[in-house]
Amino acid sequence: MIAELVLAMLFGLLLLGIHRKVIARIQRRPGPPVWQEILHAAKFSFKTTWVPATASGALFAGIVLVAVGIWTAAFFVMMTGGSLLIIFGIYMLHKIVEHAFGLSSGSPYGKFGGVRSVISAASEIPLFVSVAVIGLFTGSLELTEITAWEAVHGPLFFTAFPAVVAMYLVLLSKMPFGPFSIVESKELVSGYKTEHFGAWRAGLEVCNGLKTTVLLATFLLVFAGQLPVLWMVIGMILLTVSLSFACAVTPMLSPFDSVTIQSLVTALMLVYAGIVFTGVLP
Template sequence: MRILWLVLSPLIALAVGLFFLGLSRRVMARIHWRYGPPLYQPLIEIFRYFTQKGSSHGVLFGLGIVLSLAGSIVVILFLPFGGICSMSGSGGMLVVLYMMLLAPLGIALSGGEAANPNASIGISRKLMLALGYELPFLLIVLAIMTHYDTISLVDIVSAQRETASAFASFPLVLSGIAYLLILPAMLGMRPFEVVHAPQEISSGPIAEYSGPYLGLVTIQHALTTFIGISLFVNLVWGGAGNPFVFFLKMLVVLAFGLFVNAAFPRLRVEQAVRYLWRWPTLIAFVGLILVVTLGR
């Protein structure tokens, strides 16, 4: 049974992630008063990328993107998906935090090898932005881990399901609010879209990708969206007992992200980091202090 889920959960994540990509294009189109592409448009595009001729810039160029995607797949194995968690006992949230590094690191290495300054600029922005949202994010994660006194994600979810989700319990609600405030940054949506910025730095890190490489990057994007949203649902929205409810919760979170995405222009990276280190950090910090003081 466990083996089955080991195989299935990346596939489910891929399907959900691709559905989310298609859905978000559709929703954005409707907000723009357009029809938009069909829901399966990302699939068409990935298929097209894989049948095109790719241009490689060196061994690391391919290796980096493979590493990045593999890292994302492993993270998915560690994340509970509505009662299913394939690898629950191998290090918990700390491993997840670290495995989440592999995805940006792989892209950064492979984009750097491409020798295109657009890619380098994009990567430098990505890393700075990540430093920006990691501070409130770590505060949130630590508040949750301290409150439930465990580093295991499965335990965090089950503890929330026994009592109430973090959003509905007192000191943790602050962490939840802070998480909402940084969610667009973690998903790379506007106003924190400065990493890719197609009009400005030609999609940043992925400027030099073509053919199958671009296909893998698109899959990677789908998985990253899945990971970002499911982490949110698991950490502060109590996960779910079955995959279907979990999926519905993810949809709601995605919709929130999309509405923010549609309403805001792009921030410069300094503005973004300044925002992230101001309000979300402050709220998350207060949340952590309350958790520590009330918990004792």
């Protein structure tokens, strides 16, 4: 499992590199090489590492381990076909991790990045009503049972398309340089991660690589079913490119607009869930 974990982390970082490259090419810039995020992680591992004098030391360092730990757990759950509820629970807990990253340093930039993270969590939590929709259709939230259901009834992509849109929005909100990336907006320097340098930032890069792989792979598993490894890889790259297009052509929203749009989608999803609930269940 360790080899798979390292591969997943490297592949996630490669996807983030592809993401940056595609955005740059759409915006007519050369952009960094696709392996730039892998180089970043390696580079930060050997940089000088310190804890700011104003920081809450144990929390400042400990939160990096928590970030890597939760996404390692999510990867393990995904690989063993565990519960979708755990994976998306971890996704939401990542918001708290960002909050802790931001507040622990004492920096005003980190603090506002963390605050924005919590505000955006308020509008993203209800999006998980789409998880309930998946449960209503398949009768289970275990990934193995969901994929088994899809093998019989066909992909959920067609059966529960509004849930696909909502989950796509969740993915988009986690991609850097996107319309919802208010937590690391440039007016806050690097937002919640401004003060985390050296090995701490390398840990954060590892976490980002794992997070990207887990979220994209879970999206495909849930909505397209169990695919061969090669198709899974191709699907994740295509999904990344589509997200990059959305990020490249959409300006970053203000925090208010970001929350408003996510809340509107949530309202639509609640209506859809209500329809599914009355239509699917006797």
